[in-house]
Structure formats: structure tokens, C-alpha cells
Amino acid sequence: xxxxxxxxxxxxxxxxxxxxxxxxxxxxxxxxxxxxxxxxxxxxxxxxxxxxxxxxxxxxxxxxxxxxxxxxxxxxxxxxxxxxxxxxxxxxxxxxxxxxxxxxxxxxxxxxxxxxxxxxxxxxxxxxxxxxxxxxxxxxxxxxxxxxxxxxxxxxxxxxxxxxxxxxxxxxxxxxxxxxx
Numbered sequence: 001x002x003x004x005x006x007x008x009x010x011x012x013x014x015x016x017x018x019x020x021x022x023x024x025x026x027x028x029x030x031x032x033x034x035x036x037x038x039x040x041x042x043x044x045x046x047x048x049x050x051x052x053x054x055x056x057x058x059x060x061x062x063x064x065x066x067x068x069x070x071x072x073x074x075x076x077x078x079x080x081x082x083x084x085x086x087x088x089x090x091x092x093x094x095x096x097x098x099x100x101x102x103x104x105x106x107x108x109x110x111x112x113x114x115x116x117x118x119x120x121x122x123x124x125x126x127x128x129x130x131x132x133x134x135x136x137x138x139x140x141x142x143x144x145x146x147x148x149x150x151x152x153x154x155x156x157x158x159x160x161x162x163x164x165x166x167x168x169x170x171x172x173x174x175x176x177x178x179x180x181x
Contacts, residue, residue: 042159046070046152047140053103053128054117064101065156069176071096073104074138074148077111077119081163082147086123088165093127099173100151102127107138107146155180 050060064070073089075082093102104127106116113131120129132138141150144163151160151169153176160166 042161044158046150046156046158049137049140051105051130051132051137053130054113054120055128057128059103059128059130061152062156064152064154066154066179068099068101069154069159070101070103070152072141072150072152073102074107074132074141074143074146074150075104076107076109076146077115079146083123085147085165086125090126092165092169096169096173097127099177104129105137106131107143108132108135109138151176154178 046061048060048062050058053059061070071092089102089104104125106119106129108131111131113133116129116131141148141161147163147165149160149162149165150158151166153159155178157180159172159176166172
């Protein structure tokens with residue numbers, strides 16, 4: 001019995017190490033793919049883009065300038081942290097979706113449109129979701145691993161980016177809604 005338990009634990013360790021190695025390789029590959037001189041920096045004007053959401057709607061970042069802040073979530077179907085963060089994103093969307101536009105962008109790296117659509121349906125994501133074919137937007141925003149989050153204020157200025165979901169977003173809503181000038 002003891003040998004069977006150790007064998008199972010060894011297999012589990014091996015499987016977890018394999019998943020961890022794959023995640024590390026993907027993070028490194030994404031960071032290499034996203035090296036870009038145009039990368040968004042804090043305080044910079046957000047790089048504009050247009051794309052179609054998975055529901056077929058047009059999304060243009062510039063159309064929100066002067067109207068609403070935007071919360072970009074870069075993710076992948078193979079990212080276990082992305083999946084674990086879904087409840088937090090759903091909660092944030094439920095609390096602030098009327099004040100902030102949410103857009104979850106699949107990075108398109110080692111993923112497909114079909115997988116992204118199935119993922120959105122399976123996880124019942126209540127916010128807009130899009131697929132970054134050829135990782136164009138992912139590169140422009142210098143995404144380093146997933147999930148990667150970018151918050152853009154009402155003036156189109158990048159105010160936050162990180163792999164971590166901000167715990168205190170509500171404390172900054174008023175600042176994100178302030179129109180410059």
C-alpha cells in the first residue's frame with residue numbers, strides 16, 4: 001500500500017511539474033513575442049485598436065474615450081490562473097460594469113478561435129470577449145504572461161497594468177472617471 005501511495009504522489013508531482021514547465025515556457029514565449037517599442041506604459045495614451053468580439057460586435061477602444069474607462073483582461077484557454085480569476089472578474093463586472101467597459105482578449109498564442117468561443121460559453125463570461133488573431137494587440141500592449149490586465153481611464157490614459165487583479169478597484173473609480181481639462 002505504501003509503495004502505491006508513493007507512486008501516486010510521484011506521478012502527481014511529475015504531472016504538476018510538467019504543467020508548471022509548460023506555463024513557464026508559455027510565459028517566456030509570450031514575453032518574447034510581446035517585445036515592442038510601442039508598448040503601453042503607465043501614463044501613456046492607450047494604443048488604439050479595433051476588433052470584433054466573439055459575439056460579432058465591433059469594439060473600438062477609441063470609442064470609449066471621454067465616455068467610459070476600459071478594463072482589458074488578456075487571457076488564454078490553457079492558463080490555469082486565468083480560469084481561477086474568472087470569479088473575481090465576474091464580481092468586478094457585476095459591481096462596476098455600468099461604469100467601466102470590460103473586454104477579455106484571448107492572446108491567440110497556442111489557442112484558437114474555436115477554443116476561445118467554447119471557453120466563453122463554458123464559463124458563462126458576462127463581459128465582452130475577443131480573440132487576438134496573430135497576437136497583434138497582445139504585442140502592442142507588451143503582455144507578459146496571462147492573465148495580464150490593463151486599466152485605461154476615461155481620457156484614454158493607461159493607469160494600471162499587471163498580472164494581478166487589483167483588490168481595490170472600487171477605491172479608484174472616481175479617478176478613472178475624471179475627465180481631463
